[in-house]
Amino acid sequence: MRKPDDVGAREWLAGVWLGRHGLGDAEPTPLIAARLEVRRRVQVAGYVLLAVFLIGVALTRRALGRPADFSSSWAPLLVPAALAAGLIAAQWALHLWVRRVDRRAGAGLSRRVAHPVRLGWSAVLGVPHAVFTIASFAAAMLLAASVLPVADITLRYGAIVVLITLAGVGAGIIVQLRHVLTSPAVAEDEASLTADVIMRVEDARALVMPTLVWSVPVVFLYGESNGWWSAASVALVVVGVIAFGLIHLRAAGAGAAARRALATR
Amino acid sequence: MIVIDADSPTPPYEQLRAQLARQIQDGALAVGTRLPTIRRLAADLGLAVNTVGRAYRELEEAGLIETRGRAGSFVSAAGEEALEQARRAAREYAEVVAGLGIDPAEALRIVEAALGHASVS
Numbered sequence: 001m002r003k004p005d006d007v008g009a010r011e012w013l014a015g016v017w018l019g020r021h022g023l024g025d026a027e028p029t030p031l032i033a034a035r036l037e038v039r040r041r042v043q044v045a046g047y048v049l050l051a052v053f054l055i056g057v058a059l060t061r062r063a064l065g066r067p068a069d070f071s072s073s074w075a076p077l078l079v080p081a082a083l084a085a086g087l088i089a090a091q092w093a094l095h096l097w098v099r100r101v102d103r104r105a106g107a108g109l110s111r112r113v114a115h116p117v118r119l120g121w122s123a124v125l126g127v128p129h130a131v132f133t134i135a136s137f138a139a140a141m142l143l144a145a146s147v148l149p150v151a152d153i154t155l156r157y158g159a160i161v162v163l164i165t166l167a168g169v170g171a172g173i174i175v176q177l178r179h180v181l182t183s184p185a186v187a188e189d190e191a192s193l194t195a196d197v198i199m200r201v202e203d204a205r206a207l208v209m210p211t212l213v214w215s216v217p218v219v220f221l222y223g224e225s226n227g228w229w230s231a232a233s234v235a236l237v238v239v240g241v242i243a244f245g246l247i248h249l250r251a252a253g254a255g256a257a258a259r260r261a262l263a264t265r
Numbered sequence: 266m267i268v269i270d271a272d273s274p275t276p277p278y279e280q281l282r283a284q285l286a287r288q289i290q291d292g293a294l295a296v297g298t299r300l301p302t303i304r305r306l307a308a309d310l311g312l313a314v315n316t317v318g319r320a321y322r323e324l325e326e327a328g329l330i331e332t333r334g335r336a337g338s339f340v341s342a343a344g345e346e347a348l349e350q351a352r353r354a355a356r357e358y359a360e361v362v363a364g365l366g367i368d369p370a371e372a373l374r375i376v377e378a379a380l381g382h383a384s385v386s
Contacts, residue, residue, distance in 0.1 A: 090287055106311060107311070109311065110270070110271045110272055111266065111268075111269070111270045111271065111272075112267065112268075112269045112271075112309070112310045112311045112312075113266055113268050113310075114266075114267050114269075114301070114306060114309035114310050115266065115267075115301075115309075116266070116267050116284075116285060116288060116294060116300060116301070116306075117299065117300070117301070118296070118299050118300065118301045118305070118337070119303070182305065183306035184305075184309045184311075186307040190266060193266060
């Protein structure tokens, strides 16, 4: 059973979140607090999953050593591919957890509020974030595809793992983003409706954050030979971080983006 | 913003219809605005799909919205035209009232009586 202190802390954190998004006057209701709490837990679990995946891939490479060729052993491919599948499945389960908590919170409301205008992806995610995500995925996949013809078998295995992971994660992001955009509003008044759209904007932005896209191509640094691919994988991270920083600085905050989306007619 | 109160004596479809109609008539929802799909709005408001469908159907019959196949439902220009026609008629009535030297309060009572008669018939 939950201790009263936990409930107090949860609502205090909800109050801080509301204040940060310009909703300082709104009351941190149990509805908003519950929805924010599950998102916090999912965020932490997401970071842990990514760390486990990267450590798993690194340990696999170390444990299985350098294969002679593709026909000698499929293990260097199968194990990372299984890890990638596990990562995608776990991310999906976390996403469903958030949606389930939202649905349950909405079902308990006697008064429901909704926005009368359909919110599109550009209003929720924003064009800069969408373009950045597509460009990040495209650059990482192009890099991996370019490494495939390299003679170093370790690099070729790495390139296949990167391609499989990016394709799987990319497909997962598209499906989850569709859910974020189309999931029902969970609101009982104007403040909770604004909070709902802010959460939607934050969910969408967190979803397309290319942490994995920056992390996975680093496998190209561990080949037997160094070449343009090593520089390219570092450049991908550096350019990506700079571009992300610029978008973060120039794009409207989640609160402003949500208010703009709600004002759209 | 659309508010549906499950405890209200007004049926949910009427709450929805009246709020959308008011927002369209006062211009809060501009002509051409794309409304959420029936299914989406039903999920947002925790209503049955038929309930939202009925509200949309009545708004469509009143000429306030139009459904363009799979593209969805949009705020209709017909509603705006009807309002403009009503404003024109009001201006003409105001000119007649001023020309006849009728007291504005009396002119309003005449309009209220006419509106009451129209809603009964």
